[in-house]
Amino acid sequence: MLDLQLIRTQTAYVTEALARKGHAVDFGPFLEKDRLRREAIFEVESLKAEKNRVSAEIPKRKKAGQDVTETLAAMKRLSDGIAEKDAAVARMDTEQKDFLDRLPNLPADDVVAGGKENNRVVRSWGEKPAFGFAPKHHVDLVESLGIIDYARGAKLGGSGFWIYRGDGARIEWALLSYFMEEHLKDGYEFLLPPHILTEACGYTAGQFPKFKDDVFQLRGEDAEGGALRFILPTAETALVNLHRDEILDEILLPLRYFAYTPCYRKEAGSYRAEERGMVRGHQFNKIEMFQYTRPEDSDAALEELVGKAERLMQGLGLHHRVSKLAAGDCSDAMRKTYDIEVWIPSMDDYKEVSSASNAGDYQARRGSLRFRRRETGKPEFLHTLNASGLATSRILPAIVEQFQQADGSVVIPEVLRKWMGGQERLRPR
RNA sequence: GGAGAGAUGGCAGAGUGGUCGAAUGCGCUCGCCUCGAAAGCGAGUGACCCUGUGAGGGGUCCAAGGGUUCGAAUCCCUUUCUCUCCGCCA
Numbered sequence: 112m113l114d115l116q117l118i119r120t121q122t123a124y125v126t127e128a129l130a131r132k133g134h135a136v137d138f139g140p141f142l143e144k145d146r147l148r149r150e151a152i153f154e155v156e157s158l159k160a161e162k163n164r165v166s167a168e169i170p171k172r173k174k175a176g177q178d179v180t181e182t183l184a185a186m187k188r189l190s191d192g193i194a195e196k197d198a199a200v201a202r203m204d205t206e207q208k209d210f211l212d213r214l215p216n217l218p219a220d221d222v223v224a225g226g227k228e229n230n231r232v233v234r235s236w237g238e239k240p241a242f243g244f245a246p247k248h249h250v251d252l253v254e255s256l257g258i259i260d261y262a263r264g265a266k267l268g269g270s271g272f273w274i275y276r277g278d279g280a281r282i283e284w285a286l287l288s289y290f291m292e293e294h295l296k297d298g299y300e301f302l303l304p305p306h307i308l309t310e311a312c313g314y315t316a317g318q319f320p321k322f323k324d325d326v327f328q329l330r331g332e333d334a335e336g337g338a339l340r341f342i343l344p345t346a347e348t349a350l351v352n353l354h355r356d357e358i359l360d361e362i363l364l365p366l367r368y369f370a371y372t373p374c375y376r377k378e379a380g381s382y383r384a385e386e387r388g389m390v391r392g393h394q395f396n397k398i399e400m401f402q403y404t405r406p407e408d409s410d411a412a413l414e415e416l417v418g419k420a421e422r423l424m425q426g427l428g429l430h431h432r433v434s435k436l437a438a439g440d441c442s443d444a445m446r447k448t449y450d451i452e453v454w455i456p457s458m459d460d461y462k463e464v465s466s467a468s469n470a471g472d473y474q475a476r477r478g479s480l481r482f483r484r485r486e487t488g489k490p491e492f493l494h495t496l497n498a499s500g501l502a503t504s505r506i507l508p509a510i511v512e513q514f515q516q517a518d519g520s521v522v523i524p525e526v527l528r529k530w531m532g533g534q535e536r537l538r539p540r
Numbered sequence: 541g542g543a544g545a546g547a548u549g550g551c552a553g554a555g556u557g558g559u560c561g562a563a564u565g566c567g568c569u570c571g572c573c574u575c576g577a578a579a580g581c582g583a584g585u586g587a588c589c590c591u592g593u594g595a596g597g598g599g600u601c602c603a604a605g606g607g608u609u610c611g612a613a614u615c616c617c618u619u620u621c622u623c624u625c626c627g628c629c630a
Contacts, residue, residue, distance in 0.1 A: 152590055156599045163599085166611055170558045179610085186610035358550095358587085479588095488569090490587075 112476035113214050119145065128217040131224035131438040141210060148203040155196040162189050212320065216473040218438035219447040229437035230450075236421065237430035239454055244517040248457040249508035253279065255519055255539040256511070271378065271393040278537055279507070282523065283396060285530035286503045287371060290398045290423055294369040294500065297419065299400060302370040304349035310339040312352040315478030317444030317470070318344070327375050346370040346399035347497040351470075354403060355478040359493070361485050365404040365412060369500060372397065395504035402496045405482065406472065409494035413469040416498035417449045420465040423501055427524045429509050430454040432461055446471045451501075453509040462505045467498030511537075 118125050122138050129136050165186060172179055223229050240246075253259035258279025264272040275283045295301065307329065313319035318326070326341040343349055350368055359366070374397050400419065404412045417433065424431045431453045441448040445468040452461035472492035475481065481490040514522040519539040523531055 149590065152599085156590065159600085160598055162611085167559060169610070173558090183610045188610095190610065488585095 112211055112473060113217065114472075114476070115145070115211065118142075125217065129214070131218050131222070132215055132441070133224075133226065133439040134215060136214070141207075144203065145207065148200065148207060151196060151200050151203060155193060155200055158189060158193050158196065162186065162193060165189075212314075215443035216317070216441075216446050216471060218441060219469070219471075222436075222438045222441070222447050224439070225437045226439040227437065230434045230440055231437075232432050233435050233449070234421075235430075235432040236425055237428070237454075239430055240456065240513050242456075242515075242517075246456050246512065246515060247519070249455075249512045252511040252515055252519070252521065253507075256521065256537050257540045258282065258537065259507075268393070271391075273392065278531070278534070281531055282510070282527060282537070283503055283507060285527040286501075286506060287396060287398060288530050289426070289526050290500055291369070291371065293419070293423060293426070294398070294400065297367070299367040299369045302350070302353075302368050304343075304346060304353075304370055304372065306343055306372055306375075307340050308343050308348055308352070310341075311355070311478075312343075312348050313341060315355055315474055315480075316348045316351050317442070317474055317477060318348060321443065325377050327377060342375040343372060344376045345374045345397065345499075346372040347401065350399060350401035350497065351474050351480075351495055352478060354480050354493075357480065358490050359403070359480075359482040361405065361482050364482060364493075365402050365408060368401045370399050370401070372399070374502070392504060395502060397502040397504075398500050400498045400500040403480065403482075403493045404496065405484075406491070406494050409469050409471065409496060412494075412496050413447060413449070413467060413498075416496055416500070417451070417467045420451050420467060420498055420500050424451060424453065424464070426526045427506070427510065429506070429513055429524075431464070442468065444468075444470050444473050446473070453505060454513065455505070455509055456512045462509075463502075464505050464509070465499040465501050468496065470495045470497070 113125065118138060119142065122142065126136060126138060165182065169179055169182060169186075172182070223231070250261070254261070256278070258275065258277060260274040260276050264274040267274070291301065310319065313323065313326070323339075323341075326344050329340045329342070349372070350370055353368070354366075373394050375394050378391055378393060400416055402409075402412045402416065421431075421433060431451055434450045434452060436448040436450060448466055448468040450463050451465040451467070453464045454460075455462050471494055474495045475492040480493045480495065482493050483490050510524065511521045514524070516522065516536075521537045523535055523537060528534060
């Protein structure tokens with residue numbers, strides 16, 4: 112949700128910023144409707160003021176023994192008029208909200224216009240491994256190692272699902288344990304939220320109404336009262352709603368959280384042959400970091416989050432790079448996003464393992480997430496930030512591919528070994 | 541799943557048709573007092589919207605939505621959530 116006041120007073124700036132994100136918006140008709148709306152509010156509120164005045168008179172005059180029949184009739188007419196105008200205002204409000212709901216966030220001033228093609232690599236860590244042999248695809252590796260069962264995964268869940276088995280399940284869990292431990296060291300609070308969320312959660316996150324069809328929805332008996340519920344596509348959707356409709360004390364800020372959840376996504380129509388394997392599934396594990404900050408602290412917080420995600424990758428020793436996304440490639444709710452991408456040799460490409468974003472006050476406005484500034488005593492909107500730290504589904508393929516040996520074995524990253532019973536390698540069966 | 545009770549301001553808790561955004565207590569803020577603190581005393585203390593340069597003025601909000609009424613925290617309906625009891629269960 113954008114600030115209506117900003118749209119009114121800095122229309123040109125907002126228009127330019129949205130254009131960078133690829134949205135051509137003409138606010139002319141909107142602002143005219145907004146003017147009419149405010150006129151209508153003024154009218155109906157004047158009538159209500161009149162009603163309240165007379166309403167307070169009635170009991171006094173009754174007590175004084177005066178006849179109020181005439182007044183009651185006049186009040187009836189006044190009330191009918193108010194009801195009519197109220198309905199008109201409500202219609203205008205709804206129309207305005209629908210329009211505002213669909214506007215994406217404004218990109219930060221240092222975020223360049225355009226789509227994916229304008230993303231810029233800001234740093235790179237490590238190097239592409241040089242194999243002295245023909246490297247294998249991770250699908251072949253994990254099958255020969257016996258750590259992922261694709262066929263039976265599809266049997267159970269359909270296409271896009273797999274099963275981690277044995278050391279595969281163990282290394283997956285080791286990754287999560289490693290991430291968890293690092294976040295705890297940094298003082299982040301660990302949360303395990305519900306995986307089924309109400310529609311309001313999707314709205315606050317900025318994912319609804321636009322992306323309702325991209326999540327697995329529960330309807331009918333599973334959804335209380337017939338209302339929509341859905342299985343979360345990322346823990347961000349849960350974490351951003353933690354403080355919905357709250358006014359936090361400024362001294363609590365910043366609030367730093369992390370959560371583990373599987374993420375469930377339809378990924379309809381996104382299957383591509385080159386993404387065979389575990390690079391894109393309907394379910395994957397992820398640890399998500401989240402921060403609630405004061406507006407003036409969110410830029411630094413974003414750098415902190417990216418830095419944390421990078422350190423996790425460095426700990427694993429995986430070659431990766433960090434890209435700053437162009438405006439059009441950021442999610443609707445975000446004003447600035449960095450992606451961390453890991454090198455997948457078989458794809459000859461880098462694939463996202465973490466996305467760190469600053470939503471500014473966009474989500475905060477939608478969910479009424481506020482804090483009370485001590486200096487002024489007034490509530491203000493918080494800034495929200497989220498970053499994967501990390502998603503595992505592309506890390507396991509990266510590990511087996513980047514660390515594969517000529518004999519088909521895979522060297523386990525040092526940091527994971529304590530959760531792997533001290534094993535140094537995964538060997539083909 | 542069945543039966544019942546409930547949802548009021550930061551918290552506790554009054555209020556069953558009009559003068560109630562809402563008693564009272566606690567908390568918090570400021571002042572007095574004090575070397576300082578506590579106690580005591582006094583004053584203040586919600587959010588949102590419209591309007592206004594400002595001071596201010598007006599409106600809305602007592603879980604949510606709808607209804608009755610000139611008028612609803614209060615009466616009626618629906619939904620959600622919480623608690624108690626029974627049943628079932630990982």
